[in-house]
Amino acid sequence: MTDMYNMPDERGHFGPYGGVFVAETLMPAITELNEAYQRYLKDPGFMAELDDDLKHYVGRPSPLYHAQRWSKGLGGAQIYLKREDLNHTGAHKVNNTVGQALLAKRMGKTRIIAETGAGQHGVATATVAARLGLECVVYMGAVDVKRQKLNVYRMKLLGATVIPVESGSRTLKDALNEAMRDWVTNIDDTFYIIGTVAGPHPYPAMVRDFQTIIGREAKQQCQELTGKLPDALVACVGGGSNAIGLFHPFIDDSSVKIYGVEAAGDGVETGRHSAPLCAGRPGVLHGNRTYLMANDDGGIIETHSISAGLDYPGVGPEHSWLKDIGRVDYVNINDNEALEGFHALTKLEGIIPALESSHALAYTMKLAPTMSHDKTIIVSLSGRGDKDMHTMAEREGIQI
Amino acid sequence: MSRLKTRFEALAESGRKALIPFITAGDPNPDFTVPMLHALVAAGADVIEVGVPFSDPMADGPVIQRASERALEHNMGMSSVLALVTEFRKKDQLTPIVLMGYLNPIEIMGYEAFANTAQRAEVDGVLTVDLPPEEAEECVALLKARNIDPIFLLAPNSPPERIRKIDAVGSGYLYYVSLKGVTGAGHLDMEDVKRKLAEIRENTDLPIGVGFGIKDAETAKTISALADGVVVGSAFIKKIEENLDNVEKVKAEIIALTKSMRQAMDS
Numbered sequence: 235m236t237d238m239y240n241m242p243d244e245r246g247h248f249g250p251y252g253g254v255f256v257a258e259t260l261m262p263a264i265t266e267l268n269e270a271y272q273r274y275l276k277d278p279g280f281m282a283e284l285d286d287d288l289k290h291y292v293g294r295p296s297p298l299y300h301a302q303r304w305s306k307g308l309g310g311a312q313i314y315l316k317r318e319d320l321n322h323t324g325a326h327k328v329n330n331t332v333g334q335a336l337l338a339k340r341m342g343k344t345r346i347i348a349e350t351g352a353g354q355h356g357v358a359t360a361t362v363a364a365r366l367g368l369e370c371v372v373y374m375g376a377v378d379v380k381r382q383k384l385n386v387y388r389m390k391l392l393g394a395t396v397i398p399v400e401s402g403s404r405t406l407k408d409a410l411n412e413a414m415r416d417w418v419t420n421i422d423d424t425f426y427i428i429g430t431v432a433g434p435h436p437y438p439a440m441v442r443d444f445q446t447i448i449g450r451e452a453k454q455q456c457q458e459l460t461g462k463l464p465d466a467l468v469a470c471v472g473g474g475s476n477a478i479g480l481f482h483p484f485i486d487d488s489s490v491k492i493y494g495v496e497a498a499g500d501g502v503e504t505g506r507h508s509a510p511l512c513a514g515r516p517g518v519l520h521g522n523r524t525y526l527m528a529n530d531d532g533g534i535i536e537t538h539s540i541s542a543g544l545d546y547p548g549v550g551p552e553h554s555w556l557k558d559i560g561r562v563d564y565v566n567i568n569d570n571e572a573l574e575g576f577h578a579l580t581k582l583e584g585i586i587p588a589l590e591s592s593h594a595l596a597y598t599m600k601l602a603p604t605m606s607h608d609k610t611i612i613v614s615l616s617g618r619g620d621k622d623m624h625t626m627a628e629r630e631g632i633q634i
Numbered sequence: 635m636s637r638l639k640t641r642f643e644a645l646a647e648s649g650r651k652a653l654i655p656f657i658t659a660g661d662p663n664p665d666f667t668v669p670m671l672h673a674l675v676a677a678g679a680d681v682i683e684v685g686v687p688f689s690d691p692m693a694d695g696p697v698i699q700r701a702s703e704r705a706l707e708h709n710m711g712m713s714s715v716l717a718l719v720t721e722f723r724k725k726d727q728l729t730p731i732v733l734m735g736y737l738n739p740i741e742i743m744g745y746e747a748f749a750n751t752a753q754r755a756e757v758d759g760v761l762t763v764d765l766p767p768e769e770a771e772e773c774v775a776l777l778k779a780r781n782i783d784p785i786f787l788l789a790p791n792s793p794p795e796r797i798r799k800i801d802a803v804g805s806g807y808l809y810y811v812s813l814k815g816v817t818g819a820g821h822l823d824m825e826d827v828k829r830k831l832a833e834i835r836e837n838t839d840l841p842i843g844v845g846f847g848i849k850d851a852e853t854a855k856t857i858s859a860l861a862d863g864v865v866v867g868s869a870f871i872k873k874i875e876e877n878l879d880n881v882e883k884v885k886a887e888i889i890a891l892t893k894s895m896r897q898a899m900d901s
Contacts, residue, residue, distance in 0.1 A: 245768065255737060255764045257693040259789035259814055261796070401699050407690060414692045419815040421791065518737040518764065519690060531711025532739030533689040 239485040246435020251551035254434040259418045268436045298455035304582045311605035315615040325617030326476040327358035333444035335362040338425035345369045345424045349413040351406035352542035353385025355429030360394035370394040373412040375405035430473025431550030434521030445479025466491040469614035470593040472544035474553045476616035495597045498566035499538035508537040511564040524551040540569040541589035571596040588617035637730040637758045638806035642841040651858040656867030658685035658701035660710030677889045678896030686735030693763045695818035697868040712739040719755040732759035749776040759806045761785035767803045801838035810844045818868030822847045851898035858899040
């Protein structure tokens with residue numbers, strides 16, 4: 235008998251992590267959401283509509299691509315890329331927004347709000363809101379609004395209102411605070427689409443469930459292509475939604491090694507990073523208990539990463555649990571290493587990856603050579619790099 | 635008996651309602667806080683809520699957010715806040731002090747270490763905005779064992795069974811958040827407040843404080859006719875914000891507002 239992994243518990247706990255840590259006004263809304271989610275999860279009509287959207291609107295299944303040239307160059311394991319960058323809107327984020335928006339519609343909510351860092355989740359939310367005819371408001375840190383102008387424009391074209399957040403560090407965590415404030419004020423008609431596996435229960439479980447399509451497809455595709463399970467999985471972890479989406483269907487497969495890659499920014503040793511699992515401590519933020527970057531007074535520390543999508547001081551509570559039980563190895567990759575990953579894939583495979591995904595690629599460059607030719611690694615290529623052209627050019631002193 | 639219980643019983647006997655000002659510890663600077671607390675008591679405050687600054691105050695509107703940011707510039711963390719309460723107690727043994735803030739500073743300090751330090755500082759109540767009763771068991775037990783009241787929030791959308799659940803874990807008083815939104819927001823619909831308070835009364839015997847959206851003496855008076863306590867926060871902090879370069883003026887204006895509320899509530 236093997237113990238099947240079955241988390242979270244009824245109240246949203248992954249061991250000591252997760253839970254519901256919110257102000258009283260949000261409690262009834264969270265209860266309502268949880269009930270609706272549990273109900274529709276078992277509703278064949280809802281699931282059929284979701285599957286249909288994933289196929290015809292998102293473009294799933296996404297390919298599992300054997301990066302032969304890159305694998306050969308590294309001289310070790312065979313690397314397969316799960317191509318979430320080929321989804322509609324260019325990243326894995328849309329898997330979740332399609333699901334949550336369908337849920338919002340079924341619940342009779344007419345207004346959608348979201349937070350966004352790099353803008354990928356904001357774009358994915360504005361996209362589904364446009365399609366379903368729902369009002370959409372996206373909160374984005376004022377700093378991020380400046381460095382991700384292109385995505386701001388995309389959201390506006392899609393009919394969303396983008397509100398720059400001027401409080402705190404004016405980045406993703408502050409956008410989340412502001413979205414929570416909006417939700418508490420407009421609780422009756424508003425559905426909050428959280429973009430990652432964080433927040434109060436049921437969000438970490440719900441977003442995971444919408445994202446596990448990544449791992450379920452990858453598992454089947456890997457069997458078809460190689461006739462066996464992969465030997466290792468690699469994905470980047472900010473909040474950790476693409477990672478949990480890939481990892482979750484493999485958790486009970488003990489032969490599969492799993493690596494979550496955090497952003498080390500200037501280097502974990504400098505303190506200027508976004509790696510709460512590698513260098514943080516447990517605490518409570520944004521509705522759940524999890525590893526955080528906090529100072530001795532409990533204040534949240536500002537994060538640093540070249541990739542706006544990994545620039546978050548917390549992480550999904552399930553990752554905290556998977557770290558503590560030792561099922562997933564959490565490692566980190568700094569800005570410079572991530573850039574090496576970015577260039578390698580671009581030059582050798584003709585695929586321009588997102589800077590977030592580049593962290594997973596960079597770790598794969600360290601891992602693959604330590605494994606033999608007959609071994610297989612699946613890497614989550616969570617998004618495409620078009621949005622990062624400005625950051626890259628600026629970094630390399632090129633004017634576009 | 636806890637200071638809060640004593641205070642609310644004495645008020646009930648004399649037919650008065652509690653005036654409960656809120657100020658953020660360390661705003662606009664750490665030297666301001668303790669003298670201001672004493673001045674609030676002299677002007678008619680019965681209980682004081684002291685805000686513990688936090689980097690990510692999700693339930694607060696812009697006014698209290700900025701107060702937190704100003705205090706954090708002076709490194710006003712939990713230990714410093716508790717030191718201010720200790721200082722206050724040297725001259726005031728009677729006025730209950732309630733710490734109001736978010737869970738993470740308590741988590742990082744550790745529940746037991748926090749409860750012990752709060753007890754030594756003679757804190758009377760702890761209101762943690764993002765700690766609903768479902769997650770509060772351990773923390774509540776540690777506080778109650780030290781005669782510190784855990785204060786919980788009630789919202790306009792809290793159903794009766796939830797009010798009873800909160801009544802069962804909370805003590806001292808219950809804090810009714812009178813509108814859906816963040817601190818300092820909008821206008822109160824008195825009929826709504828009245829209806830909801832009647833429902834809350836049916837489900838608890840604890841005193842009820844009402845806060846969020848009380849800005850002037852007139853509103854304080856109206857609310858005091860319905861509730862056991864009136865909590866005022868953003869209106870005071872606005873005075874700080876409007877006169878950052880003139881601390882004496884801030885103090886005078888806060889005292890004047892407190893007195894006018896006291897007078898209106900007692901008349």
